[in-house]
Amino acid sequence: MGETIDVSEETLGKLRKCGQGTLTTQLFKRGYRQQFLVGLAPLSKDTGSFAGEAFTLRFIPSREDKDWDLGDLRKRGEDNVQWEAVEAIQAGQVLVIDSRNDPRAASAGNMLMTRMMRKGVAAAITDGAFRDGTEISGMAFPAYCRANTASTRPAYHRAVAMQQPIGCADVAVYPGDIIVGDADGVTVIPRHLAKEVADDSYEQELREKFLFTKVDAGASLFGTYPPDAATLAEFETWKAAGNTL
Amino acid sequence: MGETIDVSEETLGKLRKCGQGTLTTQLFKRGYRQQFLVGLAPLSKDTGSFAGEAFTLRFIPSREDKDWDLGDLRKRGEDNVQWEAVEAIQAGQVLVIDSRNDPRAASAGNMLMTRMMRKGVAAAITDGAFRDGTEISGMAFPAYCRANTASTRPAYHRAVAMQQPIGCADVAVYPGDIIVGDADGVTVIPRHLAKEVADDSYEQELREKFLFTKVDAGASLFGTYPPDAATLAEFETWKAAGNTL
Amino acid sequence: MGETIDVSEETLGKLRKCGQGTLTTQLFKRGYRQQFLVGLAPLSKDTGSFAGEAFTLRFIPSREDKDWDLGDLRKRGEDNVQWEAVEAIQAGQVLVIDSRNDPRAASAGNMLMTRMMRKGVAAAITDGAFRDGTEISGMAFPAYCRANTASTRPAYHRAVAMQQPIGCADVAVYPGDIIVGDADGVTVIPRHLAKEVADDSYEQELREKFLFTKVDAGASLFGTYPPDAATLAEFETWKAAGNTL
Amino acid sequence: MGETIDVSEETLGKLRKCGQGTLTTQLFKRGYRQQFLVGLAPLSKDTGSFAGEAFTLRFIPSREDKDWDLGDLRKRGEDNVQWEAVEAIQAGQVLVIDSRNDPRAASAGNMLMTRMMRKGVAAAITDGAFRDGTEISGMAFPAYCRANTASTRPAYHRAVAMQQPIGCADVAVYPGDIIVGDADGVTVIPRHLAKEVADDSYEQELREKFLFTKVDAGASLFGTYPPDAATLAEFETWKAAGNTL
């Protein structure tokens, strides 16, 4: 499985320094049209950047005979998959929930978020809703969702499996994929591309940092962005002078 | 698992004689709000009734590195799950596909439909689209979908697993659930309820067949539908006279 | 109230002879942008034309404490408003249901349709769904809806009032408005405009019947549709010769 | 009618101390699936909590002959129902507007909000839009909507009745229901359940306040949330020590 491909901390570190626009552009150059989770936003505008491997959780619609008893949260196993997932996920991983884009009930709330934050989980993402959004937005834990809905999960969702391939916001997510995010949103990087996307994104980001100074100073786009030979030479000089992200 | 609960041919036979309105009413009386697949319609208006157990197939969004090679349909196993599913499903079963309600590419076309029809599969259902709708609508095979879309499956979908619990048109479907349909659409009956729903639905359908004759003759709803004691007695007499569905 | 304005059978007769395109054009000329019920279609393609005054029925979302008992259909009054409405509506009227554009449960089924058909009701319209669509499509009774959904009404709807102003498919409908429909759909005519819209629509329809013969014979649109003076003169001759709709 | 059931200030006070997640969970335990107004958010992130009884206002689509004259706001009665409603609503009540989920025109703006705030109204809610969102977000008055739209109400809405049962964001609201909200959104509590939901929610909230300290300190969910016997005993000791919300 792809999960056996090693992704180094250096790669994750580079990814954390790159914006989502840069990452999606690098993925697009490799033929990937849409790896950004459209419609999901962080609960807090102060959300910092993160990168980690995906730990997936899959929901299906709830049904009255299986999910209507709120007292079952002490159970282990198949009737309490969400609790099992929150305990199984490891430090540095990112929880990605397939809620079928349905925000009518919460995928999780502040108690589960707190548990994950204390375990060192990197972030939590649903294509549905979270509850307790105000409290979560005050935590140092990146949480992304489509909406803030208080209704309890079993009203519309059953957690049915973890660590399977899923869809999230219409993007395929395989366990072990590298998930990167910041205040602008979240990008899914196929695990086998993590290193090359990180390297090329870092270089692109650095170049755009330089080019931005030109555009901000009034340069025309033509010749500057993208750079012509003269501008590229200037960039190389700037970079050689030790400028970094 | 629920699949070990026996569902007799007699039960399936009763279910085939009942309309979707009757079945959903019986399910509602047991607390199930929505077991009808809203938004899905048969490709042919001449679709007859069917009942059989669910064989599930799960799609996630396709991705350029995994699904972009149309030549892989000779492969076996995880990279060709849809072909495996069509060969694995058995006579009398109903294929239910979770296409995440996305009609932008076809879940299947007439070739796979023909294969299943010839195997004795009872019906095929997707909450996305089928292609070759005109040809399929001429086949003696019930096929339900949200739309008729020609685009090939890997444009938007990857078949990732079979016989897992899924959602279809926002309704939970577990392998082995009993799926019943006719020209009006499809209802999902939790397997453990199949017998009691069949028995009570048959009785309700019979009673309404009688009550219809009264309403059709000009009776007021009050006293007739639902019936008062006098009307009920008339019904019992009518039924004792050997009238059936 | 507007209901006191008389609308003659002659006016209704003219309206039944006019297409929805003509009626909406005449309403547009009077400043009414959208009086057509977008998204609603007849259950049968063979639906003939009808015209009658609106009898309105208003639904709100159902709630578990009020609508979860299917046994209450023998009750009279506020807990069984739909049954009361079907009995209260009179021959020649048109039932218009505000289902909040929500097709997840049926607004009514074939039993209530049959009752209304036998009473001489002109048509039934919902901006949600009907159940038993196949049976209803075989009846000589125009029925319009957004979808065909089997689930029983109280799953999502409570009938809460009759003969109030409502919205239907985003169009205002006041009790007594004139509702006209055919196989192409339904138009709502404010009651006070019924006569003038009928008269002008009849004239427009007659003129277009003539102009169609010209276009069908190969005439350019310019000069013909709309007609110039020469073509108008031809029309007047044609009309004077006794041609009618 | 339910409005005759007394709801004490103590009950309202307890409700104000409870989060929406707790309230919806208590309602779910009583069989109510969705009483949260999905998709509506407060105009200000600093919105405090409130609780009060619903005063309802119902909109239908506007029509060119009735709503196109902006000069009619001096009128009394049926042609100016919104003004009448703002004057009729009393201190402590909550205005709930059924805008048919349509945000294309404003349900109200800062002038009406100011009038209600000065009268002591507790909050205003629409499932459509408000205008003047920036000004309203600076007022000490909770206002919830789906969007901020400047267009004047009669462009799409006519206020047609007050104090009728309505739908708001797909939830039934009866006059007199208890409406509770905070920065996370709004929950509708059927009036006859207000006291028991308040009592049980208060107790749940208190228990979760305690349990949070355990989870925040690194405890596993299993044994803690929900609590086992040992944890419950700890909670009782903590509570007996006088800890409150």
Place this chain on the structure above:
Amino acid sequence: MGETIDVSEETLGKLRKCGQGTLTTQLFKRGYRQQFLVGLAPLSKDTGSFAGEAFTLRFIPSREDKDWDLGDLRKRGEDNVQWEAVEAIQAGQVLVIDSRNDPRAASAGNMLMTRMMRKGVAAAITDGAFRDGTEISGMAFPAYCRANTASTRPAYHRAVAMQQPIGCADVAVYPGDIIVGDADGVTVIPRHLAKEVADDSYEQELREKFLFTKVDAGASLFGTYPPDAATLAEFETWKAAGNTL
């Protein structure tokens, strides 16, 4: 411009013999994900196949100062672009209208359809609605739309330009692209690909005609569809025997 690339009648003839599923598969093999017009359907189920080059017409939202006067249809030029387009389009071409996926008013009705049919236009397509759907469905003229809406075009649309690049049902359409359709829907083929797509689609269609006989006779998908070497050899023999589409 691409319009200068010749597309022969032989190519068009081949395209007319191929199903949309074949055409979209051939386009997908060349990297085109979605060239099918999702959500558009023919007004008549008896619609035959057609192929021709695109003549485009672009709508924007109407505005009260420009489009509210229905009397301007005698004008020439920029205030009557739709009439100009219907007169400018030539025999064999296909009218493709960008209605911004908005079905709230008709893109055209039976009079314009009749004019185009008599001129020899191959088909008319809108991603909005047509009016007079019942009449059009009886004409020998393929017409595709999202809905059947009577309301007159200026209620929501202004025809602003012809023969510009447009979007239709979220697919790019350039003047001169080859448009192919049948009862299953419509596919857009970039003009420069018309010949190779026609040739390869014809060959694929022929092969599938043969393979269908095998699947229909009970063959497993594996080995047959797609064919293995033995099956391919059988096909070549069958083809050499003179079998054609």
Place this chain on the structure above:
Amino acid sequence: MGETIDVSEETLGKLRKCGQGTLTTQLFKRGYRQQFLVGLAPLSKDTGSFAGEAFTLRFIPSREDKDWDLGDLRKRGEDNVQWEAVEAIQAGQVLVIDSRNDPRAASAGNMLMTRMMRKGVAAAITDGAFRDGTEISGMAFPAYCRANTASTRPAYHRAVAMQQPIGCADVAVYPGDIIVGDADGVTVIPRHLAKEVADDSYEQELREKFLFTKVDAGASLFGTYPPDAATLAEFETWKAAGNTL
């Protein structure tokens, strides 16, 4: 063309002092139902007011043969229309992009925004998405969109023309129309109405500033808003005393 109508800086100055609610009300009085861009919001809540003439840019869906090469941004002309537009737009103008309401890829990002800001462009608006939302929200440049999406433009959009009439958020926008916005959103004013709308809006805004003091002090709506003769007289006195916006 309308662009030849002069719009003075005094007119623009008045427009900047008026809220969107006032502007849309004045337009509604002239028969314009919806000139507000529903669903678009500024990236920064601190966005100040602006007014300027529209410079339009039109997108269609991208296609793999034309838009899949990110290296073409050095080109001039038809294959790089967006870059041309950013260089062609002049100080004081407002960029309005028709993205077909599709937020799946970014209409532009911070580099183009910076270029425009430095050129003195007044604002940028798309009915799709921007990328780099966090950075843009920190710039002194009003930017309005439906969402914040990182994916690069050619994934879904091709810039195909500038300075044509377009739709933006379902509102017609002609080059030269006057665009006004603030933290509440954006209104489109047909150019020929700019002066009269500015004058009447300024007067309305001033009157409402006065009336607000009455309502804020506890006055009833009736008699105050709208004002009766006595209140109007008070206003005139207040205005005569030199009070201004």
